[in-house]
Amino acid sequence: MKVSRRDFIQVGTAAASACAVSAQSPRRDAAEAGLASINLDPNQRILLRGGTIVSMDPAVGDFVQGDILIQGKKIAAVGTNVKTPGPAPRVIDASNTILIPGFIDCHRHSWEGVLRRIIPNGDIAKYTATTHQGFAQYYRPRDMYIGNLITALGCIDAGITCIIDNSHNSRSAAHSDAALQALFDSGIRAVHASGPPQREPWDHQWPQDLERLRKRFFSSDDQLVTLRMFSGLDRENYRAARKLGLRITTEFQGAAAAATLEQFWEEKLLGPDITYNHCGGLTDRAWQRIRESGGTVDVCPRSDPQYGLGDGLPAFQQALDHGIRPGLSVDNEVSYGTDMFTEMRVVFNIQRAFATNRRVNGDANPPRMVNVRDVLECGTVNGAACAGLTAKCGTLSPGKEADIVMIRTDDFNLYPSNNALGTVVAAADIKNVDTVIIGGVIRKSGGKMIGVNWSRLRPQIDESRNYLFQKAGYKLDIFSA
Ligand SMILES: [Zn+2]
The missing domain is CATH 3.20.20.140 (Metal-dependent hydrolases)
Structure with missing residues (x-):
């Protein structure tokens, strides 16, 4: 594609080789970036209780009010009043939420x-x-x-x-x-x-x-x-x-x-x-x-x-x-x-x-x-x-990995919830994403990201952005057209 001259961003005269300046270690320690390491407990049991379930799996169906049992990283059961024999699971109240596949x-x-x-x-x-x-x-x-x-x-x-x-x-x-x-x-x-x-x-x-x-x-x-x-x-x-x-x-x-x-x-x-x-x-x-x-x-x-x-x-x-x-x-x-x-x-x-x-x-x-x-x-x-991950995710099906999103329906923009699919597709927003589970690990809960030290990470984002702007000779104009 031909690109006109004025479409190019302002580039500084000091041509830098990206490879030559890559002196920093590529293996950034997650802790240094402000990330807590969260290890999956393979024996964990989590019960998401009493949510509206949109499984996207015709064989599983949808539930006005149902439970999802997570065992380790996988979905063990989906249904109404899911039985949990054995050790008591950690229970997460899913009432007033819609549970969908991530x-x-x-x-x-x-x-x-x-x-x-x-x-x-x-x-x-x-x-x-x-x-x-x-x-x-x-x-x-x-x-x-x-x-x-x-x-x-x-x-x-x-x-x-x-x-x-x-x-x-x-x-x-x-x-x-x-x-x-x-x-x-x-x-x-x-x-x-x-x-x-x-x-x-x-x-x-x-x-x-x-x-x-x-x-x-x-x-x-x-x-x-x-x-x-x-x-x-x-x-x-x-x-x-x-x-x-x-x-x-x-x-x-x-x-x-x-x-x-x-x-x-x-x-x-x-x-x-x-x-x-x-x-x-x-x-x-x-x-x-x-x-x-x-x-x-x-x-x-x-x-x-x-x-x-x-x-x-x-x-x-x-x-x-x-x-x-x-x-x-x-x-x-x-x-x-x-x-x-x-x-x-x-x-x-x-x-x-x-x-x-x-x-x-x-x-x-x-x-x-x-x-x-x-x-x-x-x-x-x-x-x-x-x-290429149909066997692992995409639906809330027993046997698949637990990639689950809980959307709050009692927020100002969604209450009362009269249609689950309509709420998710036509009305919900990022702010309604209450809980996010990936491979059985809770990454967001109560609307807050888990294990991310944002105040520690932000200066590192700023450093990266400022470095790139400076190398490219790009002057930030927050109102640029
Ligand atoms: Zn693309």
């Missing part, structure tokens, strides 16, 4: 965390100039750590229990290590999709470094963080990922990408191990290829309209038209917030506007309007499929 954000560039809302009016040119062509080159491993950490903590606070971290600033092995360490330290469930930076200088250790990362961090699959590759449609990269048994995330949109996809189809390079981000403006044929190959798709309700991607509309309707149930993704926070509630609302309203528009303009076969359950499914179940 939200899953299928596509987030977590490293950009310290750049929150720096370009609220940005389009794709401005985004690229600010991130890939701008600040990215100055990132130290430490900045990767801080960016990933605050993104992950913001997600947990908002009830997003799982993210696919599309980490396209892997400038050195130490940068990848730091990004991963932050995900582990935060307590979020994450798929780290390791990708290369888009601008020199960098160590060119990627993609071969994926093998080292796998050995160092992923000796077991039985952990919250897993690994995959982030790559465009690239034969060599795809081969490298598959040799290591890694899934792939590819982000693309438009007719040119659709043509390349067709070539990949003919070469038998497409498969169910690929997740596609964005997907706006694709041809019908490209959608068929994605479906026939078993690929998963996440659409970007805010990102696509914000940055002017694809054909301008999130690809939600196209996905549905081609028999694909997509996940949702926030993409980044450089222009807007970390909020799955808003993503659900935007996609709900755009789809209904689109369906109505087709009907009133004489379309004999307009799409049906989606409902709130369809949209919550995108934010949970379909997201788990994109993450």
